[in-house]
Amino acid sequence: MLEPVSIVIPIKNRANYLPNLVKNLSNLNYPQYEIIIVDDCSTDNTKDLLKQYPIRNISLEKSVGSAKARNIGIKEARNEIIALTDSDCFVSRNWLRDLVPYLNTNDAVGGKVIFSDDIENKINPSMTRKTVLSEDSPVNFLNTSNMVFKKSLWSLTSGFLTYRLEDVEFSWRLLKGGYKLFYVPKGLVFHHGTRNPIQNFKKYLQYGKSYSRISFIHKMHISNKTEAIFDNKAIWNYLKLVMILIGLYIALFICFLTVFNISFSISFLTVSVFLFSYLIFRIMKKINILFRLYKLSFFFSIVVYMLIFMLKPQH
Numbered sequence: 534m535l536e537p538v539s540i541v542i543p544i545k546n547r548a549n550y551l552p553n554l555v556k557n558l559s560n561l562n563y564p565q566y567e568i569i570i571v572d573d574c575s576t577d578n579t580k581d582l583l584k585q586y587p588i589r590n591i592s593l594e595k596s597v598g599s600a601k602a603r604n605i606g607i608k609e610a611r612n613e614i615i616a617l618t619d620s621d622c623f624v625s626r627n628w629l630r631d632l633v634p635y636l637n638t639n640d641a642v643g644g645k646v647i648f649s650d651d652i653e654n655k656i657n658p659s660m661t662r663k664t665v666l667s668e669d670s671p672v673n674f675l676n677t678s679n680m681v682f683k684k685s686l687w688s689l690t691s692g693f694l695t696y697r698l699e700d701v702e703f704s705w706r707l708l709k710g711g712y713k714l715f716y717v718p719k720g721l722v723f724h725h726g727t728r729n730p731i732q733n734f735k736k737y738l739q740y741g742k743s744y745s746r747i748s749f750i751h752k753m754h755i756s757n758k759t760e761a762i763f764d765n766k767a768i769w770n771y772l773k774l775v776m777i778l779i780g781l782y783i784a785l786f787i788c789f790l791t792v793f794n795i796s797f798s799i800s801f802l803t804v805s806v807f808l809f810s811y812l813i814f815r816i817m818k819k820i821n822i823l824f825r826l827y828k829l830s831f832f833f834s835i836v837v838y839m840l841i842f843m844l845k846p847q848h
Contacts, residue, residue: 539610643675644720
């Protein structure tokens, strides 16, 4: 028999996702479950919308962050089996049916996650694999966007701590405690994670700072494979392309300046600068420096703290 499940989701300023989130979770192919949404002091109309749905919701008066919000929801859960996902996720209809049975032989189970953000897909390599991980390549963390475990385990391990990567820290604490994590490429969850560039940048700054701390504390890493911070071959190939384009633009500009009038030449130069800037953007995205800096998070964190110090008003 499939045991009843409590689905716990922290939410903050996700009113635009909420109707589809509730509809999605209400159509699960599972005999018995409850939905608990913890509103982490939203400033939009999330709180009012939650009152319209026949689900359990907890509205916090003060923002505590996703880790504590999850803990609050889990504490209030009526069922022993806890399932976690995020407010910007959509789960497959057989999500719980695919994952819960594996708790008979494992302490925590995670399913496949597809991230709309390419960087997230690289940070969570095990979550996107098509086959079950082999014994010589064990999963060493599970993502809170797709995780199930028992409430008793959460109670024994003090739950989630207030780190930006609280799921990684929780997973590592479980492993060090002798508990078994298991990843199965079923129970699909699609993670939207839509953010503007500034929000993304702030997020990965926080990731870098937090990852360096928990990696130092637990002496563990997300991946055991070493990866160079810069792909020198890729960078050199792109630099050669950039130099060729610069030379071409200079030659064309001189040609237009001598043959056509100045206004036409300036217009051509303006368009060229725009196209060149777009090319640089594509190159930076391809090289993925932000992700590589994240992987080298210890040094990334030092840079962040230096920036904070320099930007802090001096008295």
